[in-house]
Amino acid sequence: GSTAELLKQGTVGYATYVNGVVDAMVVAVNQLKADIDAGDLEKAKAQYAKARPFYERIESDVSGFVLPGFKATDNAGNLDYLIDMRASNLDPKVGWHGFHAIERDLFGNGKITDDTKKLAAELQQNVTKLDSLTKALTYKPEDLANGAADLLEEVQSNKISGEEEAFSHIDLVDFAGNVEGAQQAFEFLKPGLSKIDPDLTQRVETQFANVNKMLDTYRDGKIAGGYKYYTADLKAADAAKLSKAVQALQEPLSKIAEKVATVGGA
Secondary structure, three states: OOHHHHHHHHHHHHHHHHHHHHHHHHHHHHHHHHHHHOOOHHHHHHHHHHHHHHHHHHHHHHOOOEOOOOOOOOHHHEHHHHHHOOHHHOOOOOOOOOHHHHHHHHHHHOOOOHHHHHHHHHHHHHHHHHHHHHOOOOOOHHHHHHHHHHHHHHHHHHHOOOOOOOOOOOHHHHHHHHHHHHHHHHHHHHHHHHHHOHHHHHHHHHHHHHHHHHHHOOEOOOOOOOEOOOOHHHHHHHHHHHHHHHHHHHHHHOOHHHHHHOOOOO
């Protein structure tokens, strides 16, 4: 098909991917809630690490989701806030909700309370709402490119800094989730992008391979989530190396949105 047709096919395929990821997140959060309701701290910790990557793969697609009846500026109706907000950027009027409030209880306080169970029920409700909303999403090729770039910026700003998982220290699990989500967006664009700029396509592909090869060196099957804990010592030793590898990928990736957006009906 034409370049425009290939890009359109890619956006449809990507929509299917996003829907599958959110469906899987619902299943994972349901299990997290079940483990918390049962009061099983160790199972809940392990399940938390299993649930986190799903959101990290698609968070750039859903960051603007506002529930019906809420203003865009009201965090009480912002699903990204309610599901994924960190302690470092809380809205005092809305309070703390979602994954990281649960993380605080499981890994920081080291206990499951009635409030933890309430947070888990609320998270289950919100990811279920998210699941229904993502089914209606459609994408343009530049949405995939910009979303991939946003996911890598998430890595730079929150994962490499160690800010994301302040209690569980599974930041590398989230790092890998962001990278996987970005790479999926790129792969769905690749057939069309290869026709537009094969050299750029190859550069991006090479840099994704470099980042994934580096991530593989941090794998640890004995730890929930499959990666080493991002401790203060590991951050001090490796943050600069991790950042440099991501920057090398960000540079060519940032050029894709303009390339695919100008194709139009070609």
